[in-house]
């Protein structure tokens with residue numbers, strides 16, 4: 021570009037040549053006088069560059085021209101030339117005539133010209149170069165700054181030599197010293213993780229194969245500290261003209277933070293995704309713009325019944341998700357305003373249309389640059405239901421608590437203080453709720469027995485609960501009550517409490533005692549009953565045996581009591597039994613037992629009697645006689661003066677039996693014997709009586725089979741009109757012929773039939789047989805409907821059958837016996853019991869034509885009162901009066917009175933048991949002409965009776 025600036029122009033070497041070079045040099049050149057500094061020569065480039073013309077500059081100095089910005093700089097330059105005789109590129113800053121600042125580099129040397137030391141100076145304008153350099157430097161700095169601020173390191177690998185340049189930053193990133201690296205490739209990348217180095221090689225191999233030249237690779241630098249640094253290398257491969265890799269240069273960036281951030285982001289995204297997917301609560305994302313579901317989790321699907329693919333892409337409106345659209349709009353507005361919603365209770369509809377109540381939380385989020393709503397739901401339907409159920413149950417329990425008839429208290433376990441008591445507690449103790457809350461049971465002295473209280477606490481501590489412990493509690497008025505106590509531990513608001521239930525069992529206990537008493541006592545007389553008697557008897561037998569003492573069992577039966585009961589009514593009967601009780605109790609010792617077995621049967625158990633059997637028997641008999649006399653004392657009841665006599669049977673203990681059953685049976689047997697012996701007597705049991713009792717049993721058993729074996733038949737006793745000895749009727753009388761023992765006495769077997777109840781069945785048979793006979797006699801013309809009646813005895817039990825009337829009418833219908841031919845003989849016993857019912861039955865039968873006769877009239881409590889009301893046709897005068905009437909004026913008087921009564925009531929009179937003409941005469945005298953008795957005929961079998969009847973021809977006449 022220019023000649024060597026060190027070579028000054030030399031006059032002696034051809035002045036023109038040098039001058040030309042001097043003047044045409046592109047750099048500014050001057051020759052100055054060394055000592056004065058004045059310009060001696062200058063070239064055109066100087067004029068060009070500095071603006072001073074040759075004329076202006078020659079003879080003047082650079083200082084005079086104001087070329088220097090810094091005179092110090094000029095001086096340093098001059099000093100350097102002086103010292104070194106030349107300068108080879110001294111950078112200076114000069115100023116042109118126009119004031120422009122120029123960077124220049126000065127070359128120069130000292131020469132001799134005309135004997136004067138001169139300086140030849142070449143001033144090369146470096147302004148542009150400097151500007152370029154500065155710009156370069158600036159851009160380098162900016163690059164460095166950028167790289168630095170980007171934290172980029174740079175590297176440059178010369179592939180053929182394997183040498184690598186790395187910037188200080190790149191070096192530091194590789195944990196190399198903090199300066200530029202110049203060294204082998206391997207050394208630079210020594211810290212790269214082994215596997216990454218392998219990958220790096222592969223990546224380079226791929227790159228080297230071309231055609232790509234850009235390279236990006238992330239690898240891990242293993243630091244000495246054990247940490248790992250992630251570095252991202254971006255580079256470009258430069259190839260030679262043959263395409264062979266020549267150079268590779270690029271940057272290096274520490275992306276550890278980013279990698280870690282990305283990783284944690286990824287982890288958090290995964291976490292969120294798994295939270296979203298795995299959340300037990302339903303979650304959905306819906307778009308604000310159109311309300312469409314963007315994402316739903318599995319719980320959402322299972323809760324609301326939608327498949328994800330069915331609901332995603334559809335709006336909540338389209339799938340009818342909200343139960344209340346107004347609420348939806350309201351909440352949407354609120355969400356838009358507040359950006360979030362917290363725990364709002366909302367009702368949604370499932371796919372099946374079922375309502376589910378949820379607590380909903382929503383907030384706005386951005387998903388793929390779209391504003392969305394993230395909502396999570398908590399299904400509280402069950403909880404609300406459970407809460408409602410709990411509330412209901414709490415209310416129920418509160419109700420139960422307060423309305424319970426039992427006393428219920430809740431106390432704090434630690435202090436024993438009452439927290440709650442109910443109305444039942446008030447009733448039981450007298451304390452009101454407000455008086456006891458905060459108090460303790462001990463404080464208000466609720467428990468009557470401190471030991472019982474301690475027992476309860478011990479049981480509670482031992483078993484954890486108390487169930488049905490009987491305790492005694494104290495009412496505030498001091499009364500003690502038996503209570504059944506149960507205690508359960510409960511927890512209330514984290515506080516250990518005790519729930520105590522106390523039931524007042526005082527009444528229950530009393531009732532139990534009453535029941536117990538009733539079980540062992542007779543309700544009417546409050547005497548021990550059979551069970552208690554047997555119990556005491558058992559004890560006494562053992563006791564007496566142990567002490568070799570004797571005792572006795574007295575069996576009392578009131579004579580004709582049934583009759584009294586029937587005739588005067590139950591209340592009179594009851595009063596009699598109570599009076600008998602009082603009399604019995606008053607006449608025995610405290611240790612003796614008076615018991616009632618039922619009906620009119622009493623038992624007296626006498627104990628602790630000393631002496632032989634004989635002595636005891638005597639003693640007991642005396643007492644029994646005393647009792648008999650006492651009971652026989654008249655009683656005044658309901659205006660009636662009554663006399664009750666007992667029949668008493670005695671069994672001695674242990675002589676007559678070793679068991680309660682045996683003793684009672686034997687006393688009973690003795691009592692029967694007393695009855696048989698005419699009543700109002702005392703009988704001591706004797707072995708022979710056992711036989712009589714056995715006989716009775718045998719009789720009963722025989723009777724049970726008699727009907728089936730056809731052992732019964734009927735005898736007929738004529739009823740006669742004495743005036744013309746005409747048979748006007750007959751009484752059918754039952755007869756029993758035992759297969760081996762022959763005919764049995766009706767007097768004994770009829771009583772057994774009645775006692776055993778067999779009379780109902782047998783009586784029916786009698787009626788049937790009698791009706792058939794009557795019908796036959798009528799059919800055969802042996803009797804006359806107008807002048808004959810057939811009497812049949814009806815026992816009270818038979819008459820009391822509920823369907824007696826219907827049965828009889830049916831029977832009459834069946835046998836075709838005209839009802840008017842039948843006459844039912846009833847006793848006062850039938851009549852008195854339930855008088856109205858009796859009359860009603862009799863009326864019904866009488867309407868059908870059946871007649872009634874009152875049997876045994878005079879023996880009972882024959883009273884005009886009821887006789888007037890009874891629809892009877894005839895009275896039968898009992899044979900006991902008839903028998904003695906001729907000799908006994910008393911009986912004759914009774915007969916007269918009965919006949920008079922009969923006549924005044926318009927009743928027919930039939931006298932029974934007429935055996936003698938005297939009797940008949942007396943009756944006739946009184947005006948009673950109809951009779952029945954041996955005088956005319958005994959009861960006879962049917963054929964014999966028929967024989968007594970007048971022949972048909974006779975009858976017809």
Ligand SMILES: Nc1nc2c(ncn2[C@@H]2O[C@@H]3COP(=O)(O)O[C@H]4[C@@H](O)[C@H](n5cnc6c(=O)[nH]c(N)nc65)O[C@@H]4COP(=O)(O)O[C@H]3[C@H]2O)c(=O)[nH]1
Nearest residue numbers: 753754766767770786813814815933934935952953954955
């Ligand atoms: N000494 C004596 N006795 C005479 C005389 N004339 C009749 N008799 C007896 O007096 C009883 C009259 O019957 P009753 O008073 O109804 O007394 C009857 C009656 O109450 C009852 N009876 C008899 N047959 C039946 C029956 O089929 N059903 C029911 N329920 N009771 C019957 O048995 C009782 C006794 O019957 P019988 O032993 O047959 O005794 C009969 C009869 O044989 C006489 O001149 N002198």
